[in-house]
Amino acid sequence: MQVACVNPVALGGGTAALSPMFLTVTQAIPAPPVTTPWVTYPDLYSANCQSSGGATWLQVDTSGPAAGARPTVKETLGPDWGYHLGDINLAAGNLVQDVQGQEATYVHSHR
Secondary structure (H helix, E strand, O other): OOOOOOOOOOOOOOOEEOOOOEEOOOOOOOOOOOOOOEEOOOOOEEEEEEEEOOEEEEEEEEOOOOOOOOOOOOOOOOOOOOOHHHHHHHHHHHHHHHHHHHHHHHHHHOO
C-alpha cells in the first residue's frame, strides 16, 4: 500500500510556491501587527511531494529570501509531525485557487 500525496500547488506534480494565508488573530506564527483578518507571505514557501523509507509527505521548504520581518512556521509538534498545525494555512491560497479553477471549468462546461 502507498500513501498518496497531492501537492495543492502543482496538482500534476512538481515543485511550486505556496500561497499561505494566516488569520492574524492566531498564534500559529508570530506576526507583525496588521489591520486585516488575514495575512499572506508570498514566495516564502515552496512544496513538493516526496517519498522515502515507506513514507510519503508534502515537503514544505522556505524558498524566498531571508524571512526578515516575515515570520516562519515552526515544527511545534516536533519533526515527526512537521508543520501539521499550520498545514491548511500553508496551502490555503492555493486551495482557494484550485476550487476557483474547478468552478470555472464546471460553469464553462454546463452552459
